[in-house]
Amino acid sequence: MTPRTCRSLLAALFFWMLAFAVLPAHAHKASDAYLQLSRDGDRIDLRWDIALRDLDAVLDLDANADQKLSWGEVRTRLGDIQAYALGRLRLQGGQCVPADTRPPAIDNRIDGAYLVLQMQAPCSAAAALSIDYRLFQDVDPTHRGLLRAQTQSAAAPMLRSLDPSAGPVSIEWADTREASPPARFFADGIHHILIGYDHILFLICLLLPAVLQRKHGVWTPVLAWKDAAWPMLGIVTMFTIAHSITLALAGLKIVTISPHLIEPAIAITIIVAALDNIRPVLRGRRRLFSFLFGLIHGFGFAGALGEIELPTRQFVLALLQFNLGVEAGQLAVVAVALMVLLALRNWRRYPPLVLHGGSMAAVVVATVWLCERVLDVKVLPFS
Template identity: 35%
Template sequence: MRWLAAIGVLMALLLAVTPGGARAHALDPGYLSLENVTGQSWRVFWRKPDVSGRPMEVDAQLPAFCTPASGPTPYTDGKAWVSQWQANCSETLQGATILIDGLENTQTDVLLRLQNADGTVITSRLTADVPAFEVPVQLSGLAVFWQYLVLGWEHILEGLDHLLFVFALLVLVQSPGRLLGAITAFTVAHSITLAAASLGLLSVPSPPVEAAIALSIVLLAVEILKQGDGKPYLTANAPWIVAFLFGLLHGLGFAGALSEIGLPSGDIPLALLAFNLGVEAGQLTFVAGVLAVFVVLRRMVPALARTLHAPGAPGTKLLGYAIGGVSVIWLTERVAGF
């Protein structure tokens, strides 16, 4: 009974820190897209999150010289609330401010994407602290690089499924050398598929990819639970192979997020490089944080550290059950959503 209670507590903690219960990502963000059609005419697409069957109380506000400055009553697409309209602006949007009214009263964010007539794309993440965006007069290469670097960083740190996969690798692979090889292989692999999918060389539907990512975590959880039985398992013996193969899969997941943002036509290689570096920076930050916590535990509570570190130890098995339980819920949700 104590084992069941311990498992239940850890599962509850994992689900508690997962926004929306067993969802792999944070509460669905809003999305505002402005595409320059011709002259000062803009095609606007506004998607705001669903809250208990009703649209979140936020609204996209274009500058006052645009008509209309806000869109029609939104309709539901089954997951969020959508409105579309064409706005005619008597002045250029450069230097103007776009506001998400009411965002300061929420805990979500809004991704803004603005595409100019020349194909250049400007993206920004608006939050409760920064609900408005001033359109830059000119976007330099450095600004593009920084913009996509931050977007990559934010995506990986909000993608709990990707982080849980990396965490499972940390639990499975005990050798520092093998762990470094596994992380490197994972990085190389998802960089390949991220670039290929973003450049249009590879196209895979998003729902099966998301389900397969959840399945990859389930498989690692199974190997965590089987550790210590004396049998050789692929992840323990050749972690770089498993990390590389699953990294190809996770790269498609990253590409799905990047496709929603879009790439600036004049700076595609730069933006792609920056986004990938942002993903890596976020991933390495997470790994460093987990290892730092373990080092502190090893010094302050060595007995607990041993039970979390040794293959087949009670603490390790507890982690395996928790990781497997959450990932099975994700897998079930995603398959049911096909």
């Protein structure tokens, strides 16, 4: 294989990675639902909070297509909603069948409105409970259900993350008698960064010029991989420290900012980082701005953790595992992208095609995201 062919394949791989980051173009807010179970003898009480935006995507609840859901539109479809949801939740292999104890209600949270279903299920007092959770399995691979389970006599609840595609899980009621470490949150952190296409696009924008150096207004490739890796490590470290700070602050509800402000701000950080690759606007202070931009992205990562009421020890463990997962996923993205870009750095068309062309593509996509998030509309058919 000739060097030219290798460069062409690597360039194709880079643009495939860029397309992966931008084409799905999901809004960053991941799909989450909250399932709370409490056992009292041979009865299980359930509260299930499901985002109306997710239900609308599946059941088309917005009858007048005005991009806003009214209680009237939801109320007329309650039968369909409950049939859809309960058809995707089986307790104890279908032996424990939930039934309403209160009328469905709407809970307005900082990230949008949720439909609240409150139910009871007669269930034998077994030592374990099998939960088969399939909500949105066929339409949204990003969805996760966050389970909080507790007995009346338990000192602390048990926390689980439910993956609709993972099959049934079994929880041991005895495990809730002591505060137990949260399960799966490391994997959820990895999952969260990999579906956070705006975060990935931001990282790629930071990486594009890392394999070049500017001399007398001309871009030239770095001589050794260390010349690109060490400066990039500093930028990513600043970004990591910053988003870890705001992730913790948002998760602990010390600082709360609406996603309606954070999501457009994240799109703006992508635009600024991409424009800096075309014409320097940050004036060499990329580490400082990576830290400032990281503070914004951290609020985007916070997501569901802040919505779960947990004892402090459990929450800290969940937060730590989730953040470590985010960092592991982030490092994997950076490592793969940097290797590809290092291999391409001597290609004479790298500055005009990869650096400038890739950055312009990022500006366009981030601008569309910004408009979608500010105006609460859908422009891209795949967003």
